[in-house]
Amino acid sequence: MKEKQTILRGGNVADYILYGAEVSYFTGKARAYFSWRGVPFHEEGATQDVYRDIILPHVGWPVIPVMKTPAGGIVQDTAEIIAHVEAAEQAEPPVMPHGPVQRFVSQLLQLYADEWLVIPAMHYRWTYNEDFAYQEFGALSAPDLSKPEQYDVGRKNGQRFKGALPPLGVSATTIPGIEKSYEAFLKEFSTHLEVHPYALGNRASFADFALYGPLYAHLYRDPASGEIMHRLAPKVADWVERVQAGSPSTDDLPTDDSIPVTLTPILTRQMREQFPALLQTAHFLQDWAKEAEPGAFLPRALGQIEINIENSIGPAAARTFPLWRLQAVLDAYDVLDDDARARADALLGRVGGAPLKEFKLPFRLTRKQNRLALA
Numbered sequence: 001m002k003e004k005q006t007i008l009r010g011g012n013v014a015d016y017i018l019y020g021a022e023v024s025y026f027t028g029k030a031r032a033y034f035s036w037r038g039v040p041f042h043e044e045g046a047t048q049d050v051y052r053d054i055i056l057p058h059v060g061w062p063v064i065p066v067m068k069t070p071a072g073g074i075v076q077d078t079a080e081i082i083a084h085v086e087a088a089e090q091a092e093p094p095v096m097p098h099g100p101v102q103r104f105v106s107q108l109l110q111l112y113a114d115e116w117l118v119i120p121a122m123h124y125r126w127t128y129n130e131d132f133a134y135q136e137f138g139a140l141s142a143p144d145l146s147k148p149e150q151y152d153v154g155r156k157n158g159q160r161f162k163g164a165l166p167p168l169g170v171s172a173t174t175i176p177g178i179e180k181s182y183e184a185f186l187k188e189f190s191t192h193l194e195v196h197p198y199a200l201g202n203r204a205s206f207a208d209f210a211l212y213g214p215l216y217a218h219l220y221r222d223p224a225s226g227e228i229m230h231r232l233a234p235k236v237a238d239w240v241e242r243v244q245a246g247s248p249s250t251d252d253l254p255t256d257d258s259i260p261v262t263l264t265p266i267l268t269r270q271m272r273e274q275f276p277a278l279l280q281t282a283h284f285l286q287d288w289a290k291e292a293e294p295g296a297f298l299p300r301a302l303g304q305i306e307i308n309i310e311n312s313i314g315p316a317a318a319r320t321f322p323l324w325r326l327q328a329v330l331d332a333y334d335v336l337d338d339d340a341r342a343r344a345d346a347l348l349g350r351v352g353g354a355p356l357k358e359f360k361l362p363f364r365l366t367r368k369q370n371r372l373a374l375a
């Protein structure tokens with residue numbers, strides 16, 4: 001497996017700095033974007049000291065990745081990191097496709113990649129790669145300790161992440177469905193990649209970086225998961241390496257705003273599995289927000305929902321952050337003109353997503369102090 005030494009890129013004070021880790025899902029997403037964008041950046045491992053001196057004071061809670069801009073500003077959340085760099089650099093081609101339906105589908109795929117593929121990613125990591133993950137967490141946190149000491153540190157730090165499995169909905173009853181769904185997804189994405197090198201066509205764009213999040217650190221780089229990906233879906237492993245290489249392409253995306261038909265099974269899977277979970281969470285938001293003041297911070301979860309993945313059913317937390325990614329999807333839908341809306345609606349009809357046309361979040365959300373709040 002190839003691992004790009006981004007940490008050794010020779011940092012310069014005027015570079016963007018990405019505080020993160022190879023082992024981290026969302027650092028992968030931001031790093032892949034930076035590599036593709038080609039702006040000078042360097043990555044610094046999120047050691048204990050970095051959490052204490054940079055992340056906690058500036059972000060307010062322990063999370064990676066965190067970006068420091070050349071001007072010294074701190075940005076958290078991968079979508080905001082990408083948007084910030086795009087606005088600052090004004091480079092071509094933009095990470096977001098030009099076509100309005102392509103933008104809508106990019107947001108849908110981000111919602112799926114960030115907030116649903118996290119379920120198989122975390123399941124495979126903690127069920128089949130636990131010791132590897134502890135060692136990696138320890139090496140990140142305390143680079144100067146011996147390997148056995150790092151393992152102990154990693155075991156301690158890793159509990160917070162392993163503890164996310166029940167809230168995500170990973171349990172004995174859902175694991176068979178999670179594995180069936182992931183294997184089917186690998187097949188569907190492989191079929192797509194037989195025709196198109198990237199998610200929306202001939203060059204990498206926003207959706208590729210989002211999908212790279214789950215598909216790199218957890219599902220490619222974790223050894224037992226990587227073995228599965230190479231065996232069942234070598235084309236997906238090739239895509240991971242293509243996105244990792246960050247090669248700018250001279251080709252562009254289709255100029256007619258078309259969406260590859262080979263994405264249909266993936267979007268259908270998203271509508272079938274993820275949308276019911278979002279609807280249940282939105283109901284919780286409605287009840288909670290009725291009692292809350294505008295500007296109130298949302299809790300990270302609002303209650304318990306039931307998820308159904310390939311007919312494996314089990315409880316999960318009503319996590320609120322996915323509603324923020326859903327709001328971005330709905331915003332991309334709301335700006336469509338008549339022609340684009342007709343094309344988006346036809347697509348939604350084909351993927352079992354017709355209910356999304358009418359769907360409205362009960363309350364608008366915003367982010368302040370790196371947390372979700374009522375607008």
Ligand SMILES: N[C@@H](CCC(=O)N[C@@H](CS)C(=O)NCC(=O)O)C(=O)O
Pocket residue numbers: 024025026027062063064065076077078079
């Ligand atoms: N929405 C955030 C998610 C970041 C995230 O969940 N990062 C993980 C590591 S990959 C983390 O630090 N999680 C800690 C937590 O959620 O408490 C983003 O896109 O940056």
